[in-house]
Amino acid sequence: MSRREEPVDVVVVGAGASGGAFTWSIARQGLKVVCLEQGGWVTPETIPSLLPQWERARARTHHPNPNVRKNAWDYPIDDTDSDISPMLYNAVGGSTIHWGAHFPRLKPSDFRVRTLDGVGVDWPIGYNDLAPYFEINDAMMTVSGLAGDPANPARGPRPCPPVPLGEGARRIAEAYNRLGWHWWPVDAAILTKDHGDRLSCNNCGPCDLGCPRGSRTSTDLAYWPEALAAGAILRTGARVVKVTSTPGRVTGVDFVDESGELVHQPAANVVLAGNGVGTARLLLLSAEDWCPSGLANSSDQVGRNLMFHPTGMVTGVFDEDLSGYAGPFAASIVSQEFYETDRSRGFVRGFQAQTIRSDGPLGTALGGYLPRLPWGNRHHEQFSSQFGHTASITVTTEDLPDPNNRVTLADTLTDRWGVRAPKISYRVEQRCRDTIRFGIERNSEVLREAGAREVLSIPLVSSAGFHLLGTARMGADADMSVVDANCRSHDVPNLWVIDGSVFPTVGALNPTSTLQSIALRAADALAGRELAEVGGDIV
């Protein structure tokens, strides 16, 4: 070990959605906190939507899959045994740098799936435990939307009005109305009015590339400036390779800094916020003689129960030009008509139907929402009929925990520092496939009602591993879970996990709002405990 940093109260690993929120809260409560992030800051002028080659960047250097883009600060993931490929980003802001910013909350029933539907497990907390944190987080993330949705519990006025629908979503909304089905404008972490030096969204489309206007919220904009102002320290280019420990207690972390030097950061508390793959990897990498199967893993649950939200897609091709490339691609309307369980469908749990706008020229040609366009003499005819003429609906289903869907350490694949990469082993269960099939049938009806002349579907979007959840789940039973209801390890009382890993089940909704609220709640728990311990470990 060539360098040792000054001890701190808390070291947070990962500066993404949960790490940013947590660090903001913990710094404001007076604890000395350092956050270590393997990526760096993303500056507005480097965002590809400003560049002529923006679609090439999306397919290469800014691809959401780290195995494709292979940035220097990424780690590879062995996904050769998985039905779904992972998406994640390593930077200040984490995967919120490359997200679509759809921002729903899990519903009350999502926390009680065992009790209500006899599957999965119940959470040790419920919706009401998170309700106050949802409101705080919505304000920090400057959410747009509209209160009053009858498919969700009441919530406060949204900080910004809804994003514009565009022609495709408007037609789909009218179709839902004619069918008598639920729909609502999405809660989206997208500014629809100016906020400080951040500008209102100008509907450019590819939110997933980043937003040079700062309209699409990411935690580097929403949380980090205030966290740093409150005294938090953020070290970028800091790749944590191990959580150090003595029997029953963590002592800090080892990280490799930008110069390649191995550094030890001592801390009274270690908080992991590295997503459902990165956190599990780190816990497994941190095995010692006293915890040979990995840190915090006496239950053998670390890495297990990986959940992704398997997603199908149905796309309508319209005769009319919808200019579907205009507007935030993932944010317009959502239908939760079929969200709650109805056993007459032949399966339990349900799905979210999220309207998606269409793609740019290259995205249209390469496919994704639709199959790739044909090459050859039919190519241009197909391009003309599809480009700007489509609207899509995703059918996002609820994975249930399966211990065989898991993150382990790869046998041979390593990152550039020789540290073992994570390996994901994952199969989509038949219930999800049945749900997707049902959802595609129902939403094909919607698209035809909306006027589509042709409706096409993809039964599983295998590249859509955008939610990495469940691999260090919370629970009351220490034999079946990794952390308790406050995100504190059962095995190691000064170790905390605050990212999507802690979800015992995942609903069928985008998780960021919920996981950030969990992180804020965990920060209160940690700070309350630390500040109450007279003569404790506070630096």
Added chain:
Amino acid sequence: MSDLQKTLLDALVPEHGDIPGAGSLGLLPLVMADADDEPKSRALQVISAALPDDFVDLSSLQRESLLLQIETAYPNEFSVVVNMVFTAYYCDQRVLDGIARHTGYNPQPPQPKGYQLPAFDEQLLQPVRESPPRWRTVD
């Protein structure tokens, strides 16, 4: 070989109106440069090697028929090459300008211009607002 490959690109994305095919646009060097890792480089090599010497002399329909056979024989490599050619073609400013002439598409980068869209119309929601709560309550 370069004539063969240029013709291959033209066959994969033929001319359209006043826009030449991908090969005649001069995109071969870009495709070659894009083949910067082993799978892409190998795919381009495999598909190029599968082209007969008289490929440039064949009619459009004959080329397409032959390429279908090659696609069947080397599906993965062919798919990689198609993706590379599409990528080069649809990132070319001349192509984007051509698309813009026929649509409302902005051929410039999405930012800083963006698009104007009408604001959300709450009237659309009236039927939904009148519906009863539909989320399950739990204890």
